[in-house]
Amino acid sequence: MLNKNQIESYDRNGYLAIENVLTVAELEELRRVTDKFVEKSRNVASNDKIFDLEPGHSAASPSIRRIKHPVSRHPVYAGYTRHVPILDIVECLLGADFRYHNNKLNMKNRGDGSAVEWHQDWAFYPHTNDDLLEVGIALDDMTVENGALMLIPGSHKGKTWNHHQNGMFVGGITDPTFRPDGAVSVTVKAGGITLHHVRMIHGSRPNRSDKSRRMLFIGFCAMNAWPLVPSGDTLEDLNERIVRGKPTLEPRLKDLPVRLSLPRVEGDSIYEQQEKLHNALLSRTEPYPVSSSN
Numbered sequence: 001m002l003n004k005n006q007i008e009s010y011d012r013n014g015y016l017a018i019e020n021v022l023t024v025a026e027l028e029e030l031r032r033v034t035d036k037f038v039e040k041s042r043n044v045a046s047n048d049k050i051f052d053l054e055p056g057h058s059a060a061s062p063s064i065r066r067i068k069h070p071v072s073r074h075p076v077y078a079g080y081t082r083h084v085p086i087l088d089i090v091e092c093l094l095g096a097d098f099r100y101h102n103n104k105l106n107m108k109n110r111g112d113g114s115a116v117e118w119h120q121d122w123a124f125y126p127h128t129n130d131d132l133l134e135v136g137i138a139l140d141d142m143t144v145e146n147g148a149l150m151l152i153p154g155s156h157k158g159k160t161w162n163h164h165q166n167g168m169f170v171g172g173i174t175d176p177t178f179r180p181d182g183a184v185s186v187t188v189k190a191g192g193i194t195l196h197h198v199r200m201i202h203g204s205r206p207n208r209s210d211k212s213r214r215m216l217f218i219g220f221c222a223m224n225a226w227p228l229v230p231s232g233d234t235l236e237d238l239n240e241r242i243v244r245g246k247p248t249l250e251p252r253l254k255d256l257p258v259r260l261s262l263p264r265v266e267g268d269s270i271y272e273q274q275e276k277l278h279n280a281l282l283s284r285t286e287p288y289p290v291s292s293s294n
Contacts, residue, residue, distance in 0.1 A: 109212055118203040125198075141213075
């Protein structure tokens with residue numbers, strides 16, 4: 001559960017970091033399952049439906065940057081869509097009726113973890129309202145040195161930035177006037193979680209350290225938030241993802257800026273999309289000051 005100060009902080013800044021949400025046993029189990037997926041990736045030579053590989057990946061030295069849709073890949077991952085302490089926290093921010101939607105496990109391996117350029121999740125999947133958030137579950141200590149989540153506090157109340165380039169959606173902010181002023185790095189210990197609003201501007205730097213940084217991300221949305229970009233999901237699909245409350249056929253509409261994430265460049269992950277980005281910032285030498293927040 002969250003206290004009043006935490007709820008007010010999330011509303012004002014658009015994010016939270018909460019320590020000690022998982023037990024030691026839960027954390028160890030998550031790590032074991034993830035290590036097994038890394039072993040399986042030795043048999044994969046290119047990106048597929050499960051793995052998004054780092055450029056240097058090989059059978060001898062496997063290196064993954066994402067496990068795609070982990071909730072559908074293993075019951076241990078699926079369990080975190082209904083993890084009671086996490087749902088209690090989410091309910092404080094979204095209300096009593098909500099479901100989960102997207103999910104992924106992003107991995108920044110020591111010495112070669114890829115950057116994720118500045119973007120807003122809202123650009124990928126706008127809904128009829130913005131009561132959506134992303135929960136990040138830390139499998140390792142997340143530090144500034146190993147590519148911590150970076151974000152701009154309060155940006156969830158600002159504009160929707162353009163993520164298109166040459167008429168194609170490329171998964172990162174392309175507006176040449178964008179400057180990440182006021183950015184902070186969010187740190188949390190293994191077993192803690194982060195939460196950030198769907199309209200939050202965020203990204204992460206490469207991992208140049210000798211410590212890995214793995215995060216299981218699960219998105220949650222209010223029941224009355226309905227997707228605006230076709231995904232192929234049926235009503236039954238959406239209702240199967242309800243984790244608390246009752247279904248509704250009455251979307252809540254909020255006047256928000258929306259730009260559909262269509263058409264998309266080839267590739268089904270943010271890494272592949274952002275490879276086309278002309279004005280990448282986070283993969284370069286840091287050109288601006290960033291403070292730490294936890």
